[in-house]
Amino acid sequence: MEFPIAGVTVSPVLLAAIGFVVGLLGGFFGVGGGFLAGPAMLFLGVPANFVVGTDLAHMTGKSIVAAKRHRALGHIDLKLGALMIAGTVVGIELGAQVIEKLESYSPIVLDRFLNIFFIVLLLVISIFMFWEGLRSTRKLSDQTLSAKQASRFEMVTHRIQTVRIPPMIRLPDSGIESISLWLILLVGFVTGILAGMLGVGGGIIRMPALIYILGVPTHVAVGTDLFEIVFSAGFGTLTHAIKGNVDVLMALVMQTGAAIGAQIGAQATRYVSGPRLRLAFAFLPMIGVLLLVYRAFSGMVI
């Protein structure tokens, strides 16, 4: 099928299939899946300048589907999501501007640095979540504990929550009695900067941050992150579309596959406990690492 806006002929079945896989992972883990969809689109021959923008566009639609399902399941903390959006959007913009400034000095060095930094970050997230998820799963199996109590990181999260810089707010949907507003904005801002610098949506960083730093229950973190992605990806779609980097027809095709995948993924979270979900999540950043390593050796541009 010919996509006249991007000026390329790509199989719509393959595009929908990519959307389906990314949607499934996104609905289950609460991530946008840009780290996976981007390279896959490049493999199909989508021009590099259209990859990020088109991916963000399909991510917006897919996250609407997944977030609505998670909302119905009671997995979204709207108050937390809205506050995080404020910090994230500012962070993403700042991160993107920093990169733009740094690129004018030495783009090759910067690209290598960011590649290595992203690989290390993803490895740390993956190893930590595997360790924590495995121990929590064992703890959950051995004793009569709730999934939240089984977290091996609960003590640290509790300490972080004792930071009392007013205004303090209550997040009943996340089971948090009192937390500093600034802490939420800071987490959104920092994960936003990282996302903006690395050119990703940020779900893969934000989801663990919601769980381990703010102490949000795993399923609520998944849903709330998807809710946030609707806005951050929507904002990204607009900025990329104005620059002429979005093929909306391609995004609409991808979205058809992503919608059903996201529904199934979101629905599947009902049958998995928090620690098991975290354990499964640990493998996701590894896919990103493999793709980044491949990118570094093959010279693939995205």
Add this chain to the structure above:
Amino acid sequence: MPDTTEKRDNPSRITRSELKRMTLGVLVELVLYALLVVVYAALAFRTLSGPLLELFSNNLALYSAIALTLIIGQGLLLEEVTSFLLDRLRLERFD
């Protein structure tokens, strides 16, 4: 407002036969969905591709606004369709 604090402490255990039935159900629904999508895509893209290309070439700001509207609109539409299909799987009954 539902209680969201790790309420899935003890998620439902699915037996092998239930899992088999669910997988089969998902596959059937996927085929049905794919057929629907093919018809929809053929109709929608035949209508949209010309005007969108013209907008992309002449007015990027309007193209951006329409692109986002289309994405959100299709997202909401597909949410309804996929919810309907998934509800037919009766996954709720395993809660």
